[in-house]
Structures are given as C-alpha cells and as structure tokens.
Amino acid sequence: MQALIDTLWAPWLVGLAGSVALEACLRPRPRSLTRRGVGAACVHLGSWCLLFALFTLVLQRPWFAVVFVLSLTLVVVQSSNTKSRTLEEPFICHDFEYFWDAIRHPRLYVPFFGIGLAIAASTAGAVAIGMFLYLEPALTGRHGLFAVVVTLALLGTLGAMLVGLGLGRCAPITLHPATDMHQLGLFASLWTYGIALYRSKAPASTPFERVTARAASDTSPNVVLIQSESFFDPRPWCDDIAPHLLTRFDATRTQALDKGTLTVPAWGANTVRTECAVLTGLAPKAWGARQFNPYHTLARRGLPSLASAFKAQGYRTVCVHPYIASFYKRDRVFPELGFESFIDMSDFDANDKHGQYIGDLAVARKVGRLLEDDDNRPLFIFVISMENHGPLHLEAPDRAHASRALPTAPWPLSKPFRDLAVYLKHLGEADEMIDRVKTSLSAARRPGLLGFYGDHVPILPDAYAHIGAPAGETPYMIWSTERTVLENTMPKARQAHELGIALFERASGHDMSSERIKADPEPQEQE
Structure with missing residues (x-):
C-alpha cells in the first residue's frame, strides 16, 4: 500500500499545482486561492482529489490522468476566456451542454475558438493518449486491483468531504457570473452554480396566466x-x-x-x-x-x-x-x-x-x-x-457596401472594421425586412x-x-x-x-x- 501511495503522491501534487496555475490563466483573473476564503479553497482541493481519483481509477495511469484532467481544465479555461471576451460572461456549469452543441452545430461555436486551434488540440490529444497508453504501465499490474481501488476510493471520499465542507462555507452566489467567478474561482463557482440550479424551482405563473378566452373579432389585428x-x-x-x-x-x-x-x-x-x-x-x-x-x-x-x-x-x-x-x-x-x-x-x-x-x-x-x-x-x-x-469573421466585407456604410474608413479595412462592415451589410437587410413586413401587414384585410x-x-x-x-x-x-x-x-x-x-x-x-x-x-x- 505504501508503494502505491508513493506512486500516486507526485502526480497528485503536480496536478494540484497545475490546476491552480491554469485557473490563474482565466481572464478576468479570479482572486488568488489564498484570498477566496477557506470554503472556496476546500472546494478546489476537494475537486482535484475527486477528479484525480476518478480518472486514475478509470485510466489506471496517474500521470496520464493528470494530463487528461488538466487538459479538460484548460479547455474550460479557454472556453471561459473566449466567452468572457465575446459575451462579457465567464463559463458557468450550464455551459457544459454547449460542448455537445459545438459537435452538433460547429459553425456557431468552433470559429470563435479558432478552427486551427481546434484541429491542433484534437491531434495533440490523440497523440498524447497513444503515448501514455504505451509508455506508462497500469497501476493494477504493479500494485493489485484491491489496493488500487481502495486507495483511490479513499482519496475520492476525502475529496467529496472537502467539497461538501467547502460549499457549506462559501459565500452565497450573486447569480452574476463574472462576480462569482472572481470571488470563488473556477471550481467553486461551477459547483455552487450547479447546486443552485439543482435546488431552483420554476416560476409558478406569468402575467399571461389570467388572460381569459374570447373569440376574435373582424377588427382584431x-x-x-x-x-x-x-x-x-x-x-x-x-x-x-x-x-x-x-x-x-x-x-x-x-x-x-x-x-x-x-x-x-x-x-x-x-x-x-x-x-x-x-x-x-x-x-x-x-x-x-x-x-x-x-x-x-x-x-x-x-x-x-x-x-x-x-x-x-x-x-x-x-x-x-x-x-x-x-x-x-x-x-x-x-x-x-x-x-x-x-x-x-x-x-x-x-x-x-x-x-x-x-x-x-x-x-x-x-x-x-x-x-x-x-x-x-x-x-x-x-x-x-x-x-x-x-x-x-467567416465572411469577407464587400467593398461597395462598406464604402457606403463606412464612408470615412479607408480600404482595405483595418481589423476592427472588417467584422463591423460585414455586420452592417446584414443590418441593412434587417432594415429592408421591416419595410416588407409593414407592406404585407398593410395589404391584409385586417x-x-x-x-x-x-x-x-x-x-x-x-x-x-x-x-x-x-x-x-x-x-x-x-x-x-x-x-x-x-x-x-x-x-x-x-x-x-x-x-x-x-x-x-x-x-x-x-x-x-x-x-x-x-x-x-x-x-x-x-x-
């Protein structure tokens, strides 16, 4: 058992340090771990114990598990940074479903992260998986199935206890994601938003609930x-x-x-x-x-x-x-x-x-x-x-339209104006849509x-x-x-x-x- 603990100790510690370093890459950057309070720190520590135990048990290779979990964390960090830059809001637990949406509707998501980056990351991930499976021996072959399962179960239990203890001491969330991410950090904000979502109840009524049924008249528009x-x-x-x-x-x-x-x-x-x-x-x-x-x-x-x-x-x-x-x-x-x-x-x-x-x-x-x-x-x-x-940015600006919409901007357009010119062209179509719908409404009997x-x-x-x-x-x-x-x-x-x-x-x-x-x-x- 001691030999197994010695095998797990170094990757666990390196992974914990890596999780703190990756969290510091968030933009805007959250408070440092030492300034978030004991509750948020416990949640971070407990989350790492849980993730490390789970993925090591599944993969049977602790260093592979560390790289795998940190890679997933990096994906979340990069997703959060992209979301903050484009949507003025960091990643929250509700956003995990969008990873599936990104597979189903890649045009709406992948280009914001960079198609080249997505391809390079996928390729690097496949190569890394192959290397670790080949180079790092499985734990059960060296230490036995029983010892591995018991040790990792104990580590996972400790992680769950730390998460539960920490969540009870975290400050209540504001439901303003940027504020909560800054105060709690990545792991604690994900946990607290997930729990808040689980505990929440749907609204019981709306302003339209008391609208009574009646027949439409000839003058109903x-x-x-x-x-x-x-x-x-x-x-x-x-x-x-x-x-x-x-x-x-x-x-x-x-x-x-x-x-x-x-x-x-x-x-x-x-x-x-x-x-x-x-x-x-x-x-x-x-x-x-x-x-x-x-x-x-x-x-x-x-x-x-x-x-x-x-x-x-x-x-x-x-x-x-x-x-x-x-x-x-x-x-x-x-x-x-x-x-x-x-x-x-x-x-x-x-x-x-x-x-x-x-x-x-x-x-x-x-x-x-x-x-x-x-x-x-x-x-x-x-x-x-x-x-x-x-x-x-997947579309190129049209010079003729850009000269009318942005008459003072020199051609070729500088980077800040390229996407704007594309947007303005489509905005003109929305302007025309208004007029055509008005015409259709005016031509109707009602x-x-x-x-x-x-x-x-x-x-x-x-x-x-x-x-x-x-x-x-x-x-x-x-x-x-x-x-x-x-x-x-x-x-x-x-x-x-x-x-x-x-x-x-x-x-x-x-x-x-x-x-x-x-x-x-x-x-x-x-x-």
Whole structure:
C-alpha cells in the first residue's frame, strides 16, 4: 500500500499545482486561492482529489490522468476566456451542454475558438493518449486491483468531504457570473452554480396566466413580432457609420405607437434569455439559477405566454425561425408556449440564404405568404431571424457596401472594421425586412401591428476594443397600420420582459397591470 501511495503522491501534487496555475490563466483573473476564503479553497482541493481519483481509477495511469484532467481544465479555461471576451460572461456549469452543441452545430461555436486551434488540440490529444497508453504501465499490474481501488476510493471520499465542507462555507452566489467567478474561482463557482440550479424551482405563473378566452373579432389585428438577430443601432456608438444606414427603421420609429430602448439579459449570444423574457413576461430574477437557459425548464413544462394569450383570443399562432428547430429545444418548447406551428429552415431552400444563414428578406417573404393565407382568424407570427448571427469573421466585407456604410474608413479595412462592415451589410437587410413586413401587414384585410426588437448586441470584440463597448441595450418599437397622426412618440425605456405585455395590451385592449405585479414572483431558488 505504501508503494502505491508513493506512486500516486507526485502526480497528485503536480496536478494540484497545475490546476491552480491554469485557473490563474482565466481572464478576468479570479482572486488568488489564498484570498477566496477557506470554503472556496476546500472546494478546489476537494475537486482535484475527486477528479484525480476518478480518472486514475478509470485510466489506471496517474500521470496520464493528470494530463487528461488538466487538459479538460484548460479547455474550460479557454472556453471561459473566449466567452468572457465575446459575451462579457465567464463559463458557468450550464455551459457544459454547449460542448455537445459545438459537435452538433460547429459553425456557431468552433470559429470563435479558432478552427486551427481546434484541429491542433484534437491531434495533440490523440497523440498524447497513444503515448501514455504505451509508455506508462497500469497501476493494477504493479500494485493489485484491491489496493488500487481502495486507495483511490479513499482519496475520492476525502475529496467529496472537502467539497461538501467547502460549499457549506462559501459565500452565497450573486447569480452574476463574472462576480462569482472572481470571488470563488473556477471550481467553486461551477459547483455552487450547479447546486443552485439543482435546488431552483420554476416560476409558478406569468402575467399571461389570467388572460381569459374570447373569440376574435373582424377588427382584431394581425400581429407580427420580430426578434431581429443581434440588431442594435450602431450609429450613436460609432461616428464612422453613415447616418442613412437604417432609413426604413428610422421612418418606422417616427411613426411608432411605442418605441425606446430595451434592456436585454444577454450580450452577443444567449438569445433565449431575451426571447423567453419577451414571450413569458418574466424577468430573469423570476427564474433564479434557471435564468441562464430557461428553455430547459420550458421543454418539460410550459407556462402561459404571449402566444398562448393570443391563442386564447382566437389567434392562429406561428413561429418562423430559419434555423434547426431542435436548437435550444425550441421544437419542444414552443408547443408548450402555445404556438400551433413552427416554420424552421426546412421550409426554406438554398436560394434563401444570404451570407451564412437564411436571409431576412426570405423571412419577410414567408411572413407575407402567411398573412395572405387568410383562414378568418387573426395571426400572431413570432419571427426569430438568423441573418445577423456570427461568426462574422467567416465572411469577407464587400467593398461597395462598406464604402457606403463606412464612408470615412479607408480600404482595405483595418481589423476592427472588417467584422463591423460585414455586420452592417446584414443590418441593412434587417432594415429592408421591416419595410416588407409593414407592406404585407398593410395589404391584409385586417389591421396590423408590428413589434420589432433586437435580442442583444453583436459579437464584435475587435471593434469594441478599438471604439469602446456599446451600452448593451437594443431598440424596440411597436407600429400599427392604423396610425394616422405622425406625431413623434416619446421614447420609453423598457425591460425585455415588459415588451410582450405591451404588445398584447396594444393588440387586445386588455389591461394587464394587475396581473403583471402578481405574476412577477421572487426567485424561488435557494442556496
């Protein structure tokens, strides 16, 4: 037994030191291990004991286990750094599922890490596995199966005890990932977020729960709500952008019944956070630790939503999303939210692509055809566009468009402006989409309402580093075909969860102010 302990001691200690060193590579860097408190330090130590014991038991080679675990830790660290750079948020335990998504949808993830780096890391990993299996002898062949299992089980038990003891002494998390990562470090923040997620409860109600059923009338308007991918107005942020970039957007805002800035719970990605807030009328705090991907909950049990409220009012409810329906489990979530049909990318063809994804103008044509297909029911169409989605650096900027959108920027464009020019070109298509959907709504037999908002600002780290980061808010507006007085409505700042409520009140004349207060529960997650 002593010989086995002597064999395990050196790799265990080297691995522990390596885990501390890798954690220090996080950007932003967390507090040093000695300044986090006894609880977080115990969690780190216990986590390493658990991981080392588990992988050594499986691989039977302690040095191989050390390299393997540290390699996995490095992947998480690099993922966190990339996420912090692009999304203003570090890695949390909820993000482990995205490794599987990266395999299923590599275009949405791998380019942000670097395709060359991904290939090199995979190759190096395969070579290392082969070398260790060949060069390092198995523990059971030298020390016996019983001694190996007992020793590693004791080490794993010690690790579990240290994790449990440490978690009980960690400070409560704030559910602000950057803050919690800084205070607790990588291992403790992953554990505490995982436990918070396990203990959390889904919201019990929404503001739409008390909407009563009634038949639609001939004057019930068709309603189109567009969630425009990565849409924000970049002109106040960047002086180099031409003022005439979004002429149709500007004209529509001038005529809008309601408009202003929208505070959204996402930056650069995590669309479903904004999407869920708009559709359910619930603020992120109502979800507790589930707020980072509430669709996991909604895939199992739906809640009353904007769609179900319209459905109760006699509407046909349709979602148009020109991407894979199963992404974010939308194919399971949206029926639970009250949508009767879901139009995904299978309803489009290759000619509808503009850039990497189905274009906004193809989506506008689809909306127009839906509005023409009159079955005597008013329509609620929720559009989730894709054209502006990154990674933008996979496309080359168009010189002719760049000269119009960025007239003062010299060609060839410098690095901070290359992705921005690509983004602005697609933003112009979103601008055109607004006008085409307005035309379709105006041509319909019924009156029409158009709601429009951006889910988050785009991923433009080079431009943000050069110009400065924008505020992170996006614009919204509600426009009506029946607007006759073109007075300039005063802008109003809203939270994302207030927009769907405002749109429903406009469409139905239903005052939801009392329901809104009752259905905005305090978070039920407990630490």
